[in-house]
Amino acid sequence: MPRVLSFLLLPLLFACGSDLAIYGERYGRAAPAAAGPGIRVTFLGCTTLLFDDGETAVLTDGFFSRPGRWAVLTDGRIEPDPEIVRDALARAGGSQVAVVIPVHSHYDHALDTPEVARQTGATVLGSETTANIARGQGLPEEQIVVVEPGQAYRYGRFTVTLYVGAHAPLADGGPPFPGTVDGPLPHPARVSAFKEGGSYSIRIAHPSGTALVQGSAGFVEGELSGVSADVLYLGAGGIANLEEETPGYIERYWAETVAATGAMRVHPIHLDDFTLPFGSFRSFPGPLDDVEASLAPLVALATRDGVRFEMLPLLEPVGLVASP
DSSP, X not given: OOHHHHHHHHHHHHOOXXXXXXXXXXXXXXXXXXXXXXXXXXXXSTTOEEEEOSSOEEEEOOOOOOOOHHHHHTTOEEOOOHHHHXXXXXXXXXXXXXXEEOSXXXXXXXXXXXXXXXXXXXXXXXXXXXXXXXXXXTOOGGGEEEOOTTOEEEXXXXXXXXXXXXXXXXXTTBOSSOSOOOSOOOSSEEGGGSOOOOOEEEEEEETTEEEEEEOSSOOOTTTTTTOOOSEEEEEOTTHHHHHHHSTTHHXXXXXXXXXXXXXXXXXXXXXXXXXXXXXXXXXXXXXXXXXXXXXXXXXXXXXXXXXXXXXXXXXXXXXXXXXX
């Protein structure tokens, strides 16, 4: 790397964001899961969420290794760390993971998915790109399912359906690292080798309640019309920048996700600095994201529409639908 570029990256390498727990004090925090039957949801950072009904667990992403900022900024070669994955799964607890579902295939979502499946025996459900990431890490074909959008998949009492989504338009109107992975991806691989490969909105339905996981702040107009959810886990990272570039973006995003599904409870996700080790809960530094500017308009929309807006605690199970 050129010396000048390395020098310019140094401030970002050492900059530190704010403790995200303060926003729970400011905007409200999801209540701990009640004892007894029901779904416990554990937020594990970024867009990794564990849904557990005491018998079966559904996991989105399963991103735990979290390569450091230097590797990300320099497009370094990365790979899962099995020990970190094992420890993270132990901290998450819960029932046996039946399926792992990346919201898309960038490294901060799909890097560890195959390793989680290897350690738990779970199925990987995702795009052909996700499948090729799993194949490149040697996951057996019988543990890989290439999703058919709109089709329902059953895991215990959970029914999982993926709908075509869109990544937040962060780079020239589209996702970073666009495109697909068209063959098994050997690892270690560069950060940029983890192509988006298609994004999804993930509906997780259960007799005890229904959730929609919107991992990235993009949308496909009308795609979620008629798709209902009690609770929406809403990707919120970077939306202040999107609003600045395209005024009205946040309200359209809200309309195509929260309003379209009729969700009456919203939990923002994908706000934390995922280049910090697992278990950290800090925002990206100001030059990269302005969490306050992203959350404030969402809170205003929730207030306007009578929707409960609550922050998720890290590594503490909450109920899928808490009492109002």
